[in-house]
Amino acid sequence: MSIVAVLQGSSETDTLTTLSALAMARHLNLPLTGLCALPDPQSALMVVSTPESAGLSAAAATSLVELQKKLLAAAEGAFRDVVGAGAHGIEGTFVHQVATAEAAAASAATLAEAIVFPRSAARSAEPLSAAFDHVMMDARLPVVLAGTRPFTPGPVIIGWDGSNGAARAVRFHLPLITSFGEVIIAQNRKDAERDGARPGSAPGSLSDWLRRKGASARSESLEGEVASSLLALASGVGATMIVAGVYGHSRIGERLFGGTSRRLLQADESPALALSR
Structure with missing residues (x-):
């Protein structure tokens, strides 16, 4: 098991991603892996038959190789700088x-204790947006989005x-949740009741379950729109992470999320988000 930081070859972005992943690794006392995946340049080019086109393809392949070298160097440099300064064993x-x-x-x-993407991966057309979409929406595996500020x-x-998505998020990320000590269960009861009664939707049910897992939690009632209230609460208490279920489905070329999920993903100021569909 390890914490995995998914890197894209941008020094500033990869530094923030690695900082978040390193903080989680230290709390869980687990190894940290910085992962930079780049496809084979040849596989990205169309096979052509004419001599003229073959020459263009060779030039394009050379350019792509050079670009990948720069991305790889930036990703590795950012990762090693962060780990070298703060790994502490x-x-x-x-x-x-x-x-x-x-x-x-x-x-x-599949087997990571947590896989951490940069926050920008939640936006379409960003370098890792397709990977984030695939892991969470298609593979239905849990992910963590790094915050927009250094992890504290x-x-x-x-x-x-009480939804399936929220329950999966809690179960998948339980080691992370319990490692930070204080847990706050936040809920807008009016929204929960309007959506229909769900087994275990009462915060007390989750509190009891967490207690059996060796953690304790307190409840906090939310007023108004859920995403805004969660973000305001997180800012007020200095939260390190918001754990939530994500709603929506994947389509070719775009991602559609439910309203609360979309607002959490697009928030400019937010702690890390631990998510599951």
Whole structure:
């Protein structure tokens, strides 16, 4: 088991992703892996038959190889700088995998204690958006989105409505949730009741379950729109992470999320998000 940081070859972005992943690795006392997946350049080019086109393809392949070298160097440099400065005994390994980011990230997420994507991956057309979409929406594996600021210790907030997505998010990320100590179960009861009664939707049910797992939690009632209230609560208590279920489905070329999920994913200021569909 390890914490995996998915890197894209951008120094600033990869530094924030690695900082979040390293903080989680230290809390769980687990190894940290920095994963940068880049496809085989030849596989990205169309096979052509004319001599003129063959020359163009060779030039394009050379350019792509040089670009990949720069991306790889930036990703490895950012990872090693962060780990070298703050690992404090945590084993850190940088891995370059020749594969699509979608395939590599889904494979890593299968057994990782947590797989951490940059926050930008939640936006369409960003370098890792297709991989984030695939892992969470198609493979239905849990992911963590790094926050928009450096990771700091604080309470964990669980956005709880008793839904399958929320339950999976809590179960998948239980080691992370309990490692940070203070847990706050947040719920807008009016929204929960309007959606229909769900077994275990009462915060007390989750509190009892967490207690049996060796953790304790307190409940916090939300007023108004759920995503805004969760973000305001997180800011007010200095939360290190929001745990929530994500709603929606994947389509070719775009991602459709439910309203609460979309607002959490698009928030400019937010702690890390631990998500599951």
